[in-house]
Amino acid sequence: MEQRLPAVTRSTTARVSAPKGPMVPISASLHYRASDPFAVGLSLGPPSGPPVTWVFSRDLLSDGTTCPAGAGDVRVVPGEECLRVVLTNPGGTALVELSTVAVTTFLRQTFVLVPEGSESDYLDLDSAITLLTENH
Numbered sequence: 001m002e003q004r005l006p007a008v009t010r011s012t013t014a015r016v017s018a019p020k021g022p023m024v025p026i027s028a029s030l031h032y033r034a035s036d037p038f039a040v041g042l043s044l045g046p047p048s049g050p051p052v053t054w055v056f057s058r059d060l061l062s063d064g065t066t067c068p069a070g071a072g073d074v075r076v077v078p079g080e081e082c083l084r085v086v087l088t089n090p091g092g093t094a095l096v097e098l099s100t101v102a103v104t105t106f107l108r109q110t111f112v113l114v115p116e117g118s119e120s121d122y123l124d125l126d127s128a129i130t131l132l133t134e135n136h
Helices: 058-063 100-113 125-133
Strands: 007-017 024-033 039-045 052-057 074-077 082-089 092-099
Touching: 007 100, 024 092, 024 100, 039 058, 052 058, 058 074, 058 100, 082 100, 092 100
Parallel strands: none
Antiparallel strands: 007 024, 007 092, 024 039, 039 052, 074 082, 082 092
């Protein structure tokens, strides 16, 4: 029987803009699962249609609360009232502003669930290997 590990979700409102576009409020959700202990998800919900989810390192988000972090598709820049997340893909770049309080509260909850440095204790490597090899 599969064991369900706990998760943390934090709903908030983000402000999003594309280059040269105005900031637009949009529903956002940060989520974290103990079963995927190195990653966080940021889901952005357009007014209509399914949300778009970006998955990136919990450490990247945490580091970005105190200093600029990231060098790839996801970059995080701290601010007093809002944390800026820059998302880039082949289609373009978007700036997402999230409440610093919402992000730091979310991160605190994730570190209570899975303390920093203990992430590998939550990985089920046997199941991952089975998934990778069973269809080959």
